[in-house]
Amino acid sequence: MQLRRVSILGVGLLGGSIGLAVRERIQGCRVVGYGHRAQTLRDALQVGALDEAYEAPGEAVRGADLVIVCTPVGLIPSLLEQIAGDLAQGAIVTDVGSTKRSIVAAAEKALPRGVHFVGSHPMAGSEKRGVQFARADLFERAVCITTPTERTSESALGKVESFWQVLGMRTTRLSPDEHDRLLADVSHLPHIVAAALVAMQEDAAFNLCGKGFVDVTRIAGGDAGLWRDILLDNRDNVRRSITRLGEEMKRLETLLETGQSDALAKWLRDAAERRQHMLERKQPDE
Amino acid sequence: MQLRRVSILGVGLLGGSIGLAVRERIQGCRVVGYGHRAQTLRDALQVGALDEAYEAPGEAVRGADLVIVCTPVGLIPSLLEQIAGDLAQGAIVTDVGSTKRSIVAAAEKALPRGVHFVGSHPMAGSEKRGVQFARADLFERAVCITTPTERTSESALGKVESFWQVLGMRTTRLSPDEHDRLLADVSHLPHIVAAALVAMQEDAAFNLCGKGFVDVTRIAGGDAGLWRDILLDNRDNVRRSITRLGEEMKRLETLLETGQSDALAKWLRDAAERRQHMLERKQPDE
Numbered sequence: 234m235q236l237r238r239v240s241i242l243g244v245g246l247l248g249g250s251i252g253l254a255v256r257e258r259i260q261g262c263r264v265v266g267y268g269h270r271a272q273t274l275r276d277a278l279q280v281g282a283l284d285e286a287y288e289a290p291g292e293a294v295r296g297a298d299l300v301i302v303c304t305p306v307g308l309i310p311s312l313l314e315q316i317a318g319d320l321a322q323g324a325i326v327t328d329v330g331s332t333k334r335s336i337v338a339a340a341e342k343a344l345p346r347g348v349h350f351v352g353s354h355p356m357a358g359s360e361k362r363g364v365q366f367a368r369a370d371l372f373e374r375a376v377c378i379t380t381p382t383e384r385t386s387e388s389a390l391g392k393v394e395s396f397w398q399v400l401g402m403r404t405t406r407l408s409p410d411e412h413d414r415l416l417a418d419v420s421h422l423p424h425i426v427a428a429a430l431v432a433m434q435e436d437a438a439f440n441l442c443g444k445g446f447v448d449v450t451r452i453a454g455g456d457a458g459l460w461r462d463i464l465l466d467n468r469d470n471v472r473r474s475i476t477r478l479g480e481e482m483k484r485l486e487t488l489l490e491t492g493q494s495d496a497l498a499k500w501l502r503d504a505a506e507r508r509q510h511m512l513e514r515k516q517p518d519e
Numbered sequence: 520m521q522l523r524r525v526s527i528l529g530v531g532l533l534g535g536s537i538g539l540a541v542r543e544r545i546q547g548c549r550v551v552g553y554g555h556r557a558q559t560l561r562d563a564l565q566v567g568a569l570d571e572a573y574e575a576p577g578e579a580v581r582g583a584d585l586v587i588v589c590t591p592v593g594l595i596p597s598l599l600e601q602i603a604g605d606l607a608q609g610a611i612v613t614d615v616g617s618t619k620r621s622i623v624a625a626a627e628k629a630l631p632r633g634v635h636f637v638g639s640h641p642m643a644g645s646e647k648r649g650v651q652f653a654r655a656d657l658f659e660r661a662v663c664i665t666t667p668t669e670r671t672s673e674s675a676l677g678k679v680e681s682f683w684q685v686l687g688m689r690t691t692r693l694s695p696d697e698h699d700r701l702l703a704d705v706s707h708l709p710h711i712v713a714a715a716l717v718a719m720q721e722d723a724a725f726n727l728c729g730k731g732f733v734d735v736t737r738i739a740g741g742d743a744g745l746w747r748d749i750l751l752d753n754r755d756n757v758r759r760s761i762t763r764l765g766e767e768m769k770r771l772e773t774l775l776e777t778g779q780s781d782a783l784a785k786w787l788r789d790a791a792e793r794r795q796h797m798l799e800r801k802q803p804d805e
Contacts, residue, residue: 428790
């Protein structure tokens with residue numbers, strides 16, 4: 234599809250980076266955006282992430298071929314309702330939310346016939362916030378998960394996947410349920426654990442933090458409001474993940490308690506090797 | 520003190536890096552080393568970490584002013600017994616072990632009168648192993664904990680601290696008990712958690728790993744044998760740390776369960792801010 238007009242709702246780090254990438258990579262496409270603060274829109278125009286900026290979402294989506302919702306997870310459902318009446322026939326809507334069940338359900342409910350929704354979760358980002366940190370190459374070599382349902386148009390799905398591929402991403406498909414379950418394990422739980430490792434430390438321990446601790450807890454520096462929304466929205470899966478981690482810790486504790494030296498070394502070695510395989514599979518070209 | 524002869528027992532990453540740093544920074548000091556594999560000693564000589572190499576620890580410590588035991592934690596007590604009869608009167612012995620209670624107790628028992636032991640834990644390193652990764656600047660700006668007891672000579676303690684400072688470290692003192700308790704929280708527990716986060720993942724989740732997961736689990740790549748020794752040696756404290764983390768996770772789970780949105784955001788924000796303060800305090804000059 235030749236995109237003529239891409240609309241970005243919410244121009245923070247992700248939305249801004251999408252804008253920069255589209256303006257750099259898709260010839261003849263106009264990038265328009267909505268933000269609820271005038272200053273953010275001025276910044277987005279200034280860094281070159283947008284061609285046009287609007288303070289009303291309905292205006293920003295008018296005539297767009299592709300609309301990408303980039304606001305925090307908690308705001309997406311109401312925003313979809315707001316824009317429903319302003320979307321062009323045949324428009325494709327996607328999002329960048331870190332949870333998918335509630336967003337996909339809200340979109341399929343809110344959007345009119347003739348508009349196609351495809352859930353997306355581009356797994357790129359940083360602890361940094363704001364359009365001033367936007368980078369056109371933010372998405373390169375990262376994975377974008379799309380979450381089609383039985384109601385998803387195959388053609389719209391293909392177009393959304395092509396879009397992320399143009400931005401440098403590898404795409405993969407999961408159901409919204411599967412997405413939220415796996416992401417609880419691989420993303421939401423690690424975030425909680427990182428924060429809990431910080432929260433539990435005595436002050437005296439902080440002077441002793443080495444590089445290991447700094448790395449383990451890096452993601453705990455993320456935005457609290459964004460993560461609150463993600464964790465609450467996915468709380469059933471997150472609680473299941475917490476339980477599963479507790480079971481794994483219990484296994485390890487039993488090995489320690491009973492002094493099973495060989496089994497303990499094997500447990501540690503298996504984890505190190507499994508991680509190494511993951512890295513090799515993940516980054517074949519790096 | 521003008522060091523004339525420093526003896527390094529175990530020339531892996533840490534021992535090798537000490538050797539490189541001493542040869543670079545302490546004029547007129549000879550660096551001798553022991554390793555139980557001939558190939559390791561040849562490598563250590565080749566990278567310039569040692570002036571002389573011995574395959575027997577007793578020979579390597581003869582005439583040394585300062586002996587630094589750099590073998591894995593589990594081997595330190597028996598090595599101290601082996602060298603006890605070969606140490607010069609007035610020699611100072613220290614180590615780089617990641618646990619301190621058992622090592623300090625073993626040293627105070629094994630070493631003869633007229634030889635001074637000071638426990639050290641230089642908190643530097645990497646997941647890499649072996650003298651081929653040794654670097655003279657490995658210790659710069661990192662913290663070295665010394666663990667004096669009532670039997671420690673104040674003068675020997677001062678000399679060991681000066682030594683680490685010459686290598687670029689900041690030194691701080693803790694009792695062996697306090698060291699092992701705090702390190703369980705800030706180092707041993709994060710290692711276990713990183714490995715457990717890898718161990719619990721379904722295969723399908725690995726394709727979805729982002730940079731966050733790679734960072735959180737980086738330390739799980741460490742050497743299994745070394746970590747087995749550390750965890751078993753400090754198992755009482757490690758189990759206490761596991762329990763404390765479980766309590767913190769339980770607090771978070773309750774916030775999720777009861778949907779306490781504001782309290783959840785505060786918990787996340789407090790962790791992010793506390794980590795930020797830690798980084799600022801830790802690295803004033805970086």
